[in-house]
Amino acid sequence: MQAKSTGRTVTETARRAQIIDAAIRVIADVGLARATFTRIARSAGLSSTGLISYHFADRAELLDATVERVLADFSAFVLARPDDGSARGALIAFCESNVDFMGAHPDHMSVLMQVRADLAGDADLRRRDTRELAELLRRGRSEGVFGEIDPMLTAGFILSMRDGLIRDIGQSADVPACRRAYVAATLSIVEGK
Amino acid sequence: MQAKSTGRTVTETARRAQIIDAAIRVIADVGLARATFTRIARSAGLSSTGLISYHFADRAELLDATVERVLADFSAFVLARPDDGSARGALIAFCESNVDFMGAHPDHMSVLMQVRADLAGDADLRRRDTRELAELLRRGRSEGVFGEIDPMLTAGFILSMRDGLIRDIGQSADVPACRRAYVAATLSIVEGK
Amino acid sequence: MQAKSTGRTVTETARRAQIIDAAIRVIADVGLARATFTRIARSAGLSSTGLISYHFADRAELLDATVERVLADFSAFVLARPDDGSARGALIAFCESNVDFMGAHPDHMSVLMQVRADLAGDADLRRRDTRELAELLRRGRSEGVFGEIDPMLTAGFILSMRDGLIRDIGQSADVPACRRAYVAATLSIVEGK
């Protein structure tokens, strides 16, 4: 495995990671609107907010990088899950890994929700996710295991239910119960009544 | 029916409404964080932000009043819908009226989502909605028409799907198709597979 | 007795008095800096701050009129006190009537202190008072009952001691004791040791 060539030194990469970690903590903790450079710098143990500006062009770039980081962590988590190759199995794996990730990294999901609601490029990102999931649903339909559903709309539902769970799980709800219910609801939808 | 006695003059009420209208537009347009008094005043055609402060004690009161207004419009809309009294009928009516309201007032729903995420009393409000819907689901189970679902979690799913639709419908998706799919998905979940 | 010809109607005069009364109450209550037109109008039972602006050219005129009113009340109070004609008697009468006035009208004195500290014309007003009292002291010296004192500086001391008493008497100190001590201190000073 090889690092992407970003033209960054090791030190620079480490500092960015340190700042992004702090940003995640702070955003999850006090909310995006109150996640100022001052608070992030303090949480990261930096001596000046100037250092953040030094490593990121502006606030938008920091938030972009933060979201990128969260998504990367999320992808790594999901990809680690075994998948039996069927559309139904993949869908269940998707649901379960999502819930498990939330349970393991509540801050990440909190950040994702908050930054997305404030980001310009959000719609694109969301649409890409939806399209990917819709593709899976189409496969399921062609395999004959799913009912006559609208792939895009249904994918949206599945993602929305997941987003809603973030709140509940953030309040330390019963994770296994959430996972079971989420999988059951998803299967009910895709298989039709 | 009698208007609530607020001790406000006609002019005052009209101005407040005008400002709240502008607030709704601006929040839906640029997001809550960028919905400054300056932007709201400009959108409302006011000569200065001072007029907003004149009619609302502070930013929080304006946002409260805005949410209150959105909820009132929403309630009026939903209550106008006939209901056959059964749990299943009520649930369908809930889903359909929600989608229809979004189609008619996309800005309202956008505001609701955003302000709630930033408001102190948010969790309570959300929880109350969830509880009410959960109660309906329980009734359906006791009527024997719904499956073995967790009422609270399922209510959360139904509300989350609705929230997700706001985005899509805001981008002028096919409202009737959304309504059909939303109702179908909801019924699939509550009736079990 | 005849009213000064101010060109004001009866109603106008009454309104001004009403506003000035409220100003005195509010200034004594919350302090000059927080004595806004809004608070004064509310205390006066007026429906709008516009009415204050209607009757007074600007804030400075209201404060000027308020001080003028306080001083008039004070003069009337002091003049009502019998005076044996001697410089010593007049000085004692001055001291005693000052303390008595404070006890009877603490708000008036509070206003006087606060507004003076903020008023442009204060120095003049103060100097005039000092000069008058100094004149009395000179008379006492020529009568041979006072010692070799500097009239202006001594007059300043006597007035300063009075000003200081306002604070104490405002906190409901023992008024008769204050009066005795004030007279005694004043006599000590003017008669030399």
Add this chain to the structure above:
Amino acid sequence: MQAKSTGRTVTETARRAQIIDAAIRVIADVGLARATFTRIARSAGLSSTGLISYHFADRAELLDATVERVLADFSAFVLARPDDGSARGALIAFCESNVDFMGAHPDHMSVLMQVRADLAGDADLRRRDTRELAELLRRGRSEGVFGEIDPMLTAGFILSMRDGLIRDIGQSADVPACRRAYVAATLSIVEGK
């Protein structure tokens, strides 16, 4: 002697001092109510009021620091004066050093008077000063050199006379004459007639 450990850098300390100096000038010049950040920044030669907020949490902290500074300067001045240990000598030293300090730093005393009148802890500060001086007077009574005076009330008189002198000395009166008269008046009072 060692500097208090405030955790401030040299630059920061210097800037704070510069701002405090400007605050003293402005307050003495235009009065506390008109001593805005804008005026203080201009007087200090700063580019914006933001720099004041950068160095002081808020207006209250600036005023607190300003009073603290004035009191520190005053204490240093008074402590430098030799004292023969007797109550009478201490009282004379108190009077003289006060007048001398006013002559040397008229702005300081003006600030003290104005800020105190607006500060929360004012009453306490004033009362403490009065009590200290009253203690000295009690000592003088027990040494048999002072007459039958009320210590607290008399201490109040002595302080009030001093406060009154600030005005006169601010207008460049004859300082030595003021000092002589102040000492004479004070001794007259405490020794009885």
Add this chain to the structure above:
DNA sequence: AATGAATGAGGGTTCATTCAT
């Protein structure tokens, strides 16, 4: 004479960003 509404200058404060070192 009086009112309620509107105005706009100015207040303190926050914060991302810049810059000299």
Add this chain to the structure above:
DNA sequence: AATGAATGAACCCTCATTCAT
């Protein structure tokens, strides 16, 4: 690469004052 200091635009809010009715 990093720091602390400085900047200035923007924010919400207050308030005396103006104005149409």
